[in-house]
Amino acid sequence: MTKKVCVITGSSSGIGAASAILFARHGWDVCVNYSREREPAEKVAAACRAHGADVLVERADVSDDAQCVTLAARVKERFGRCDTLVNNAGTTKFVDLKDLDGLDAADFQRIYAVNVIGPFQMTRAFAPLLRAGSGAAVVNVSSIAPLLGGGSSIAYIASKGGLNALTLVLARVLGPTIRVNVVAPGMVDSPWLRNGLGPERFEAMLRNYQSASALETLVSPEDVAETVYYLGAIAAKTTGEIHVVDGGRRLGR
Ligand SMILES: NC(=O)c1ccc[n+]([C@@H]2O[C@H](COP(=O)([O-])OP(=O)(O)OC[C@H]3O[C@@H](n4cnc5c(N)ncnc54)[C@H](OP(=O)(O)O)[C@@H]3O)[C@@H](O)[C@H]2O)c1
Numbered sequence: 672m673t674k675k676v677c678v679i680t681g682s683s684s685g686i687g688a689a690s691a692i693l694f695a696r697h698g699w700d701v702c703v704n705y706s707r708e709r710e711p712a713e714k715v716a717a718a719c720r721a722h723g724a725d726v727l728v729e730r731a732d733v734s735d736d737a738q739c740v741t742l743a744a745r746v747k748e749r750f751g752r753c754d755t756l757v758n759n760a761g762t763t764k765f766v767d768l769k770d771l772d773g774l775d776a777a778d779f780q781r782i783y784a785v786n787v788i789g790p791f792q793m794t795r796a797f798a799p800l801l802r803a804g805s806g807a808a809v810v811n812v813s814s815i816a817p818l819l820g821g822g823s824s825i826a827y828i829a830s831k832g833g834l835n836a837l838t839l840v841l842a843r844v845l846g847p848t849i850r851v852n853v854v855a856p857g858m859v860d861s862p863w864l865r866n867g868l869g870p871e872r873f874e875a876m877l878r879n880y881q882s883a884s885a886l887e888t889l890v891s892p893e894d895v896a897e898t899v900y901y902l903g904a905i906a907a908k909t910t911g912e913i914h915v916v917d918g919g920r921r922l923g924r
Pocket residue numbers: 680681682683684685686687704705706707708709731732733734759760761762785812813814815855856857858859860861862863864892
């Protein structure tokens with residue numbers, strides 16, 4: 672039987688890496704993508720190959736349309752198909768929400784370029800390959816930030832709200848052949864937050880998050896990957912949905 676193929680942007684680390692390994696464990700071939708450092712991507716690829724996956728490791732910055740188009744061409748050339756696209760790559764600038772002067776238009780434009788325009792460009796570039804198969808899916812990795820009105824910066828929160836809206840309209844226009852959904856993680860223990868906040872602020876935020884969550888826990892990249900896999904491979908009748916994975920943070924205690 673021909674194996675299914677998943678393309679996951681930003682899969683050299685964190686949620687994307689855990690998702691790539693999970694798809695490989697389920698018997699899929701995988702394209703691992705990164706924009707800067709190849710070595711971590713090669714490590715993820717080795718972990719996927721250990722599960723029997725054929726892996727393509729490709730550098731592409733999702734904010735650059737030409738690189739998205741080239742990535743789709745490379746996937747077509749190597750695998751001849753794409754069954755699931757996971758738009759996971761994201762960026763932010765850590766700025767206190769009350770510091771309105773801490774962000775300028777260039778910050779918004781850089782963050783939107785990766786978090787909103789990137790998923791649009793990737794989906795457009797992969798749409799022909801996705802449409803060519805059956806049961807294709809796009810999973811956009813957003814955040815609970817726009818649902819809470821809280822997060823690493825106002826620009827980040829607004830960009831993820833934009834990604835949620837993009838998901839709804841794409842679910843409408845790409846149906847009936849392609850399903851499009853969001854996974855919205857809460858605070859995830861990944862290099863993103865540890866590096867972005869620094870160890871002291873990270874530990875403080877961790878304690879706050881746990882005490883405010885019904886399940887009293889952070890979410891791991893592997894927890895989020897389970898839902899990425901569910902929406903990307905299993906949920907055949909689900910489209911245009913925002914699936915929260917936050918340990919009960921929105922519910923509270
Ligand atoms: N961590 C959290 O608490 C949390 C919570 C909610 C939502 N999220 C979302 O989850 C997603 C993944 O976050 P994470 O915590 O797993 O982050 P991470 O560990 O920092 O990984 C980010 C990945 O994205 C890649 N990347 C960054 N910019 C890129 C670009 N322009 N084009 C292609 N790849 C790019 C990075 O590789 P290179 O550095 O080589 O480019 C890396 O592979 C993001 O969309 C984030 O907004 C995270």
